[in-house]
Amino acid sequence: MENYLKKQAKRYFPLKESIRLGITLFGVSLLTFLMLEFVPGDAAEMILSSHNDAVSAEKIAALRKELGLDSPLPIRYLNWLRRAVSLDLGNSFRTGDPVSREILNSLPTTLTLAFFTFLFAVVVSVAGGIVSAMFQNRLPDKCHRLWTIIAVSVPDYWLGLILMLIFSLKLHWVPVAGGTGFRAFILPVLTLGLSVSASEGRVFRASILEILSQDYVLFAYSKGLTRIKVFIRYMFKAAVIPMISMWGMLLGHLLGGAVIVESVFSLPGLGKLAADAVLNRDMPMIQGTVLTMTFFFIITSRIMDVIYFMLIPQYRKT
Amino acid sequence: MNDPKQINRLILSGGFLSLILLFTALTGEKTAPHDPLSINLEYRLLPPSSEYLLGTDHLGRCVLSRIICGTRNSLASAFGAMSLALITGISIGFVSGLASRKTDTLIMGICDVVLAFPFLILVLVLTGMMGPSLKSLIIGVGIAGWAWWARFVRGMVLNAEEKDFVRQGKAMGLSHISLILRYILPQILPPLLVSISLTTGRMIVVISSLSYLGLGVQPPAPEWGTMLKESRLYLSSAPWLVIAPGMAVSLSVLAFNLLGEGLKDYFQVRPIYDKNT
Numbered sequence: 001m002e003n004y005l006k007k008q009a010k011r012y013f014p015l016k017e018s019i020r021l022g023i024t025l026f027g028v029s030l031l032t033f034l035m036l037e038f039v040p041g042d043a044a045e046m047i048l049s050s051h052n053d054a055v056s057a058e059k060i061a062a063l064r065k066e067l068g069l070d071s072p073l074p075i076r077y078l079n080w081l082r083r084a085v086s087l088d089l090g091n092s093f094r095t096g097d098p099v100s101r102e103i104l105n106s107l108p109t110t111l112t113l114a115f116f117t118f119l120f121a122v123v124v125s126v127a128g129g130i131v132s133a134m135f136q137n138r139l140p141d142k143c144h145r146l147w148t149i150i151a152v153s154v155p156d157y158w159l160g161l162i163l164m165l166i167f168s169l170k171l172h173w174v175p176v177a178g179g180t181g182f183r184a185f186i187l188p189v190l191t192l193g194l195s196v197s198a199s200e201g202r203v204f205r206a207s208i209l210e211i212l213s214q215d216y217v218l219f220a221y222s223k224g225l226t227r228i229k230v231f232i233r234y235m236f237k238a239a240v241i242p243m244i245s246m247w248g249m250l251l252g253h254l255l256g257g258a259v260i261v262e263s264v265f266s267l268p269g270l271g272k273l274a275a276d277a278v279l280n281r282d283m284p285m286i287q288g289t290v291l292t293m294t295f296f297f298i299i300t301s302r303i304m305d306v307i308y309f310m311l312i313p314q315y316r317k318t
Numbered sequence: 319m320n321d322p323k324q325i326n327r328l329i330l331s332g333g334f335l336s337l338i339l340l341f342t343a344l345t346g347e348k349t350a351p352h353d354p355l356s357i358n359l360e361y362r363l364l365p366p367s368s369e370y371l372l373g374t375d376h377l378g379r380c381v382l383s384r385i386i387c388g389t390r391n392s393l394a395s396a397f398g399a400m401s402l403a404l405i406t407g408i409s410i411g412f413v414s415g416l417a418s419r420k421t422d423t424l425i426m427g428i429c430d431v432v433l434a435f436p437f438l439i440l441v442l443v444l445t446g447m448m449g450p451s452l453k454s455l456i457i458g459v460g461i462a463g464w465a466w467w468a469r470f471v472r473g474m475v476l477n478a479e480e481k482d483f484v485r486q487g488k489a490m491g492l493s494h495i496s497l498i499l500r501y502i503l504p505q506i507l508p509p510l511l512v513s514i515s516l517t518t519g520r521m522i523v524v525i526s527s528l529s530y531l532g533l534g535v536q537p538p539a540p541e542w543g544t545m546l547k548e549s550r551l552y553l554s555s556a557p558w559l560v561i562a563p564g565m566a567v568s569l570s571v572l573a574f575n576l577l578g579e580g581l582k583d584y585f586q587v588r589p590i591y592d593k594n595t
Contacts, residue, residue: 020430027431035447149579153572155523157530158546158564161553169554256436260527274439275531278446290443294435 021302028298029084032290033077036283084291090284092277099288102273110269113188113262114254120193121200121250128197129204129239130231136209144201151198160191160264188265192258196250203246207239214238241311248304255300256293328580332515335573343389352380354387354540363556373558375549381559385566388540393570395452395534395541396521402460404514407467414468415475416494425468432465441524442533450533452541455525463521470513474506481505508585515578519571526567542567 064070071079083090089099132144164187168176174186211217212235220230259271266272270289277285342349351371358378366373372381414425432440440462441455448454475498478484484501492500528534529543537544542563549559 023427024430024434027427028434031431031435035443145579149572149575150568153519153575154568155526155564155571157527158560158567161546161550161560162564165553165557165560253436256439259438259442260530263531275442278442279532281446286443286446290435290439293439297436298434 021298024298025295028294029081029291030077032287032294033080036287037073084287089288089291092285093282094277094280094285099284102285103270103288103292106268106270106273109267110255110258110262110271112185113192113258113267113269114251116185116189117192117196117254117258118247118251120189121197122247124193124197125200125204125243126240128201129208132201133205133208133212136205141205144205148198148202151194154195156191156195156258157260157264159195160187160261163187163191164265184265184267188258188261188267191264192254192261196254200243200246200250204239204243207242208235211235211238237311241308244304244308244311245301248301248308251304252297252300255296328576329584330580332573332576332578332580335569336577339389339393339570339573342386343393346387346390350380350383350386352383354379354383355538363552363559365556366558372562373556375545375556375559376552381545381562384540384545385542385562388542388545388563388566389570391452391535391539391541392522392526392543392567395456395525396518398456399459399463399525400514400518400521402456403463404467406460407464408471410464411468411471412475412498415472415479416498422472426472429465429469432462433469435462437462438524438527441528442531445528445533450536452535455528455534459521459524471506471510474509475502478502478505508581512578512582512585515574515581519574519578522567522571522574 087100089103091098092102095102128144132141135141164176167173167187174183217230217234220234221227225233256270258269259275261267262269262271263275270293273285274289274293276282277289347354356379358374361370361374361378362376364370364374364378370380370382372385375381375384410425414422417425441458444458444461445454448457478501481501484497487497487501525534526541526543526546529541530547532544532547535541535544537548545563546560549556549563552559
């Protein structure tokens with residue numbers, strides 16, 4: 001364990017880490033750019049064919065020149081990157097609106113969904129982990145394991161449809177997809193939260209069990225403290241630390257937009273924007289959404305890594 | 319978890335379910351009570367009955383037959399995608415683990431970039447770009463998935479290389495290939511099997527999710543995700559259309575998850591967490 005932490009701490013040497021992050025971001029932008037280069041038909045053809053039916057070769061050539069599509073690949077990449085850095089991601093082929101504005105408009109939905117799902121998942125997984133660890137290998141633990149396996153097996157879009165069928169169509173408790181306000185988020189949060197919290201509960205359980213056998217916990221018990229006091233004072237924080245990076249990844253994923261669940265419930269978030277863009281072959285929108293999601297994903301996991309290292313006492317100074 | 323009876327129960331139930339799935343996928347049309355493609359508008363949206371055990375869809379097709387025949391599409395695509403990612407990833411992982419430091423850094427850098435994308439988004443875009451079809455979905459999952467396996471195998475190889483008997487094998491002058499086959503592979507096989515089983519389940523979910531969005535198998539061919547997409551509009555009037563295909567997906571994913579969990583207990587493998595869950 002000690003050795004592992006040292007290795008990890010070395011990895012977080014800031015300069016080296018920033019260089020690596022920079023290289024990864026560069027790779028991500030290059031890959032996003034190249035992915036859409038291989039698609040048959042370029043932007044000029046797409047724009048013209050979406051506006052009028054008769055497309056002449058001269059018109060395409062003229063527009064291609066105007067858009068700078070006739071310059072060589074590296075130049076085009078650099079131009080694209082320069083604009084992307086200044087948040088100019090081009091205009092959507094479908095609506096003609098700037099991509100950055102549409103992405104900005106979709107963020108409140110995605111952020112709300114991500115925030116509540118994250119809260120739900122953390123609370124449920126912590127509660128499930130504690131209960132199953134305290135009753136290790138007894139009935140509640142076995143039920144929790146079975147529940148985890150089932151929850152992981154049920155695909156989230158189907159769970160969404162079933163919840164919609166029960167709570168919207170049969171019981172009329174919440175509006176069917178497309179409603180507004182907080183009530184529109186109840187079912188999506190429940191759907192996403194149930195499917196992501198299950199496996200995290202198992203990890204938290206394992207983390208608690210590992211700490212249960214530590215000397216200082218034994219010592220605390222032998223001082224005559226009650227189970228609950230030992231748990232709150234000595235175990236909880238130590239057990240949570242390994243969860244931080246998992247929660248970081250989860251948050252990154254959620255911020256990147258839940259493509260499937262947003263589509264099922266017709267929530268106008270980042271994920272639905274991306275899915276619609278792919279189905280409509282709306283290139284600038286695809287590039288924009290992919291870059292945004294990946295950026296969120298990378299940044300969140302980095303921030304969580306930093307928090308993780310700040311929480312481990314030995315490395316707080318580094 | 320140390321209870322051997324439970325170990326057997328998990329593997330047995332998972333294995334049993336997988337065998338049923340395999341049987342259904344192989345026999346397909348022969349066991350289906352009706353032709354999965356024959357349209358009969360007189361019998362549209364019928365609730366489950368003795369003639370149509372799971373009812374009929376909006377075109378009057380037998381839902382049970384479509385689910386049975388859809389098994390092959392759904393499972394074969396998951397296996398195909400899985401094998402593509404697995405074979406590529408494992409070979410690259412071995413190369414990276416045994417190669418010089420420079421090559422290793424380069425390969426891991428590429429993995430970093432691929433893994434920086436959220437998995438589902440990467441598959442979504444790759445599949446969308448190649449044009450919606452089963453083939454592009456399989457290739458998309460393969461391209462997005464290899465990096466995880468490569469990193470996983472590389473880590474295992476580096477771990478195994480530290481062991482004394484592997485060093486001895488090296489000192490004896492064994493070639494890379496026989497070193498891998500005789501000393502390294504047996505060590506990394508148990509965690510690999512567990513991961514393969516659990517990931518197969520996840521691939522079934524990913525592929526049916528993307529089919530649900532309209533990127534996989536194109537109608538009228540039966541596939542579970544595609545069936546759910548078509549029947550979504552009849553959620554209130556014909557709920558059996560939505561319940562049945564979803565049950566099929568859940569059961570097949572459950573089969574591989576049970577198998578994976580059982581193997582995990584059996585081999586006493588420490589849990590392996592996927593970046594993308």
